[in-house]
Amino acid sequence: MTNGSAGGISSETDIIGTASEIIKDRLYFATLRIRPKSSVRSHYFSIDDEFTYEHFYSDFGPLNLASVHQYCTKLNKKLNNPSLAHKRIIHFTKVDPKKRANAAFLIAAYSIICLKRTPEEAFRPLISGINTTHSFLPFRDASLGSSSYNLTLLDTLQGLHKAILHGFFDFENFDLDEYEHYEKVENGDLNWIIPRKLLAFSGPHSKSKIENGYPLHAPEAYFTYFRKRNVSTIIRLNKKIYDAKRFTDAGFEHYDLFFSDGSTPNDAITLKFISIVEQAKGGVAVHCKAGLGRTGTLIGAYLMKHHKFTAAEVIAWLRICRPGSVIGPQQNYLEEKQAWLWSLGDLHRIKDRSRNVPGFSAHSAVDLGTHNSYRYTVGENNNVEEEKEGEITQGDRLNEIKARRMQHHQQQQHHHTNLL
Template identity: 60%
Template sequence: LKYATFNVHVRNSTGQLYQNYTWIIAWHNYFTVILIILKQFFKGVLEKYLQLLSLGLKWDNFTGLVIISYRDASFGTCSFHLTLLDCFHAINKALQYGFLDFNKFDVNEYEHYERAENGDFNWIIPNKFIAFSGPHSRSKIENGYPHHAPEAYFPYFRKHKVTTIIRLNKKLYDAKRFTDAGFEHFDLFFADGSTPTDTIVKTFLNICENAEGVIAVHCKAGLGRTGTLIACYIMKHYRMTAAETIAWIRINRPGSVIGPQQHFLMDKQAELWTEGDIFRAKLKGNHKIAVTRILSGVVDISINDTRSRRTIQKDTELYSDEDETNCVTQGDKLRALKSRRQAKAPTAEISSISVNKFKRSAFSVREPGVLVS
């Protein structure tokens, strides 16, 4: 994130000084602007924002300022307009639920791990969800984008109590490499840029509700499919609106939830809220929530429920992961774009990394401050 601070002098219609604000403008490279009122760190921020809008007050420093929508990472016309107020609501909820703690947030760590060469991953909910770019069979650089083998993530995942890996894209690595290392691994494939079936959503939620530790979710770029399913969990269990949920995920991992996936979440909101209400009612009623076979009787998904290897067969209703094998997908384009963007704006913490380093089988996602030559 890049930051710049400035003061805003707000006057009423008669020209009297109404109030001074200290603002911070924060942006993530080419992603859209988020404004955060710093004074009192969000205490009354929503009320102040609405008050400014309703009074039509003049901003001395901002004649003609236009706040654009906080959009997705797709290449076409924006079809879902996420507003500044949606972002405020999202951060307000995040503070309430403990997703965000200004005293503990480590900017250097965030900037380090979101870079492609350092793993390309972000925490969405602390101690619950990591969203990351899909691993490959071996560490390498392809079309300028660094790929990481599964083993590259092991040290960080173990340190932060990750127990479960969920793959949503085609099989670019053998899941046995995770399961042999003690992680649970699930496959829930659906096509790049598309929306999940109800079966996949329910399966994902069941896995996450019964996972013993942190869940790391990936697709190709770790943006669209990944963000969509994590959003379903947040909407169900925290009753956040679709807009708030998309805003929160996108603040953490810019560009997440792409195109029709945004409208899909809007359509799923009421259903997920109802499911969440039922889930919480059962817990309050001391009903035992058992780990059961997911969606028994559903013929298009089956689970081999073993500790050594759990594999959920792909939903064969519309697609197979072979559809992504011999074509350039949306995820490929997004990863290439991110790599080019980061190459133009290096930070002081990052050093250049040679291709040979990526070819080493023992290569791992490195800690901030650990330089590789």
């Protein structure tokens, strides 16, 4: 066999010897230049062209929750297939650093979800042996230009693991069909970040129509699904494109917390957002223009306060659920606010406990003197410069890319149908 790898490997024995061993004598991960042939002793497979990331700009991953679920299902079938029972199974990937990072993410996600390993345990085999000289390309945001924030492979695993610990993802009960249906722009372009609690979606418009190939949905288009999923509250972060009364007249609560596209919220907006979510009777649906940047940032802040995600973990989880979330300076904003949000969460939990302890003072346990955000009002938002009418902003460009994607998929399906 003449298989070339990152290290010039030429035999099956060499491939196994330098591959990452995930399950002893059974499951491996390898980086190879040439596709090897399966043998009596080994079964090779690759997902590089099966599970692909739909990028906005220079972003390339991590792959989304649907891909994670499908990969785990695929690998479980291989491991339980009687015809492969006595074979070593090798998931191989290309030398292409982007494909390699996504492939490594999937097999490590499998280790966490199905083998019940910690992120560190899942990550360790991937950086052992020959792999120590071939690091994994960090993931980046969906913005134009150079990246200001690296999201490492380990970050993505830690974000996924923490989400599982908090019950946000259950492999056995995950509804793959619903996820794939509603993430499509023509079906609402929405994703749950915290099931039954927080949903991110693309901003509704004044009426349902197709504009430049992109489906725009009126508020009414969401009513049936929101009621079915017990969504009680809508939070709008972008300028007014539809009349909020259309939601409130239908029995939903509606709030406006505007800040400019691509920017970060001030503390008053962040506190108000978290307060609304805390007090909501049901699920909360959050949108800006594309439902990625501003939306992801504030949902991330809630997760950091209430579930003590690190900034990197929350960015990772948001992007696994809804690729493209949290963009540019919003990434650094979450890093900068991490300690503050954690302290707010600590205070919140102490207050909850103190309700049942007579004479206990929560304020004696946590000193908020270093951060006086409670004194702010939403009206003091320093990002209140209104977007000019007709101005093309980051959200518009991201929606345009989604529209082109949808048209491309439809053309492919039409071509495939004609071939049948």
